[in-house]
Amino acid sequence: MNPDGLRVAVTGAARGTGRLLAEAFVERGAHVFLAARDLAAVEQVAEQLRPRGRGHADAFRCDLAAPDSIRAFGASVADATPQLDVLVNNGALYVEGYDLGDISDEQIAEVMASAGTGTMLVTTQLLPLLRKSSRPDIVNLISACGEVGHHRSHAHPAFYAAKHAQAGFAEILSHRLRREGIRVISLFPPDFVQDGPRTADSDLTAQSVVDCVMFAVGQPRDCFIREFHFEQVQP
Numbered sequence: 001m002n003p004d005g006l007r008v009a010v011t012g013a014a015r016g017t018g019r020l021l022a023e024a025f026v027e028r029g030a031h032v033f034l035a036a037r038d039l040a041a042v043e044q045v046a047e048q049l050r051p052r053g054r055g056h057a058d059a060f061r062c063d064l065a066a067p068d069s070i071r072a073f074g075a076s077v078a079d080a081t082p083q084l085d086v087l088v089n090n091g092a093l094y095v096e097g098y099d100l101g102d103i104s105d106e107q108i109a110e111v112m113a114s115a116g117t118g119t120m121l122v123t124t125q126l127l128p129l130l131r132k133s134s135r136p137d138i139v140n141l142i143s144a145c146g147e148v149g150h151h152r153s154h155a156h157p158a159f160y161a162a163k164h165a166q167a168g169f170a171e172i173l174s175h176r177l178r179r180e181g182i183r184v185i186s187l188f189p190p191d192f193v194q195d196g197p198r199t200a201d202s203d204l205t206a207q208s209v210v211d212c213v214m215f216a217v218g219q220p221r222d223c224f225i226r227e228f229h230f231e232q233v234q235p
């Protein structure tokens with residue numbers, strides 16, 4: 001891939017996989033718009049990434065559970081760039097729990113809002129900018145929890161539901177945007193570790209997830225990879 005000059009937005013970029021994704025794009029020369037609900041935290045990350053590569057890093061506030069915040073983020077990105085080449089829908093609130101009542105009503109609503117509604121609203125806001133790109137990609141970090149029949153995660157049922165919402169959104173979007181040449185690339189990883197050995201008997205690592213994203217985005221424009229699914233290590 002030659003991401004030199006690519007314009008890339010990443011949600012949930014203040015830590016974890018979102019931060020790693022932003023870093024990978026900056027190191028390869030892209031101009032990355034990092035978004036997170038904690039502006040100070042994401043500004044600090046952008047500051048750290050700037051000297052890391054040939055690219056640029058700008059920080060924005062975006063609370064995926066708050067439509068106003070998403071609209072403001074969309075407007076700020078539109079002020080900063082005439083087009084967007086890659087949107088990475090990474091941010092999503094994760095909460096564990098076996099029983100529905102293990103978390104509060106407010107937490108259930110926030111889990112659904114951040115992954116489900118938030119992904120849809122960010123995509124809605126940024127689609128006009130993606131439509132101006134000659135190589136637009138929408139990447140969705142979903143989860144094995146969004147696969148039919150999956151039950152191995154300790155995530156709360158609201159997280160399963162939110163990831164199914166994301167998966168359903170991604171599936172119809174991929175179909176409908178295909179004729180415009182906009183690729184919708186979704187990853188369904190099982191629980192993975194941020195750091196760890198990258199061997200066959202080990203858990204999937206965040207770096208391998210990032211490498212899958214870079215691979216898919218780097219494919220020629222006739223190659224619409226729609227989904228990545230992963231075989232989990234046997235317990």
Ligand SMILES: NC(=O)c1ccc[n+]([C@@H]2O[C@H](COP(=O)([O-])OP(=O)(O)OC[C@H]3O[C@@H](n4cnc5c(N)ncnc54)[C@H](OP(=O)(O)O)[C@@H]3O)[C@@H](O)[C@H]2O)c1
Nearest residue numbers: 012016017063064065090091092093094114141143191192
């Ligand atoms: N880690 C895994 O095992 C795993 C497995 C499968 C899929 N995934 C998916 O991969 C993506 C990244 O994973 P991760 O491991 O980095 O996740 P994580 O450690 O659970 O972090 C979640 C990210 O989402 C952000 N977020 C949560 N609520 C938000 C909100 N209302 N508005 C904006 N951002 C919000 C968090 O930001 P704050 O810093 O503000 O909290 C954080 O950056 C997520 O979509 C996750 O569901 C992860």
